Amino acid sequence: QKEVEQDPGPLSVPEGAIVSLNCTYSNSAFQYFMWYRQYSRKGPELLMYTYSSGNKEDGRFTAQVDKSSKYISLFIRDSQPSDSATYLCAFLTGGFKTIFGAGTRLFVKA
């Protein structure tokens, strides 16, 4: 079993839709949970960062963590064509080691 599972997509949605991106993990030592956005030919940029179960909201983005189920989600409300990118979940152990998911490609159609 992989330490992190993330559906690679691609996921195609119409503009204005609510997008749900998900990752599951198996390592109980993960302490920090992150979502990155990566545009083509660019480095990843950190979107959301949290360390506790529950929801964290930032504008149109909501990160959700369920430690008991080892499941994290990123919701994007009112999706825009500019949200078209690859979204990577990532997990940080207490020792600064980072594990990434394989990424989900998202296309938002105008």
Next chain:
Amino acid sequence: EAQVTQNPRYLITVTGKKLTVTCSQNMNHEYMSWYRQDPGLGLRQIYYSMNVEVTDKGDVPEGYKVSRKEKRNFPLILESPSPNQTSLYFCASYKVGGQETQYFGPGTRLLVL
């Protein structure tokens, strides 16, 4: 402007020819890290450093070396590159205790023939 720079951005080389990819940050961050990105595999951590002279292995350290002699620089060294090291490489940095603000470099695309 806060940034992480990498050089070179593109490199074609041959098997066995030693090369160094440089990474530099201007934010006085303690933590720096190297990743490689391959299709279908996401980013995999190669090495990371929590401060000057402190480095540790990530998930895929084989065939790579790093050094951290100055806080701002974290070069990645391939002593004897092989074709399976053909990849897209990213350097990243953040302030310890400030993981919510991370910066990635623009990437270095390496082709080993």
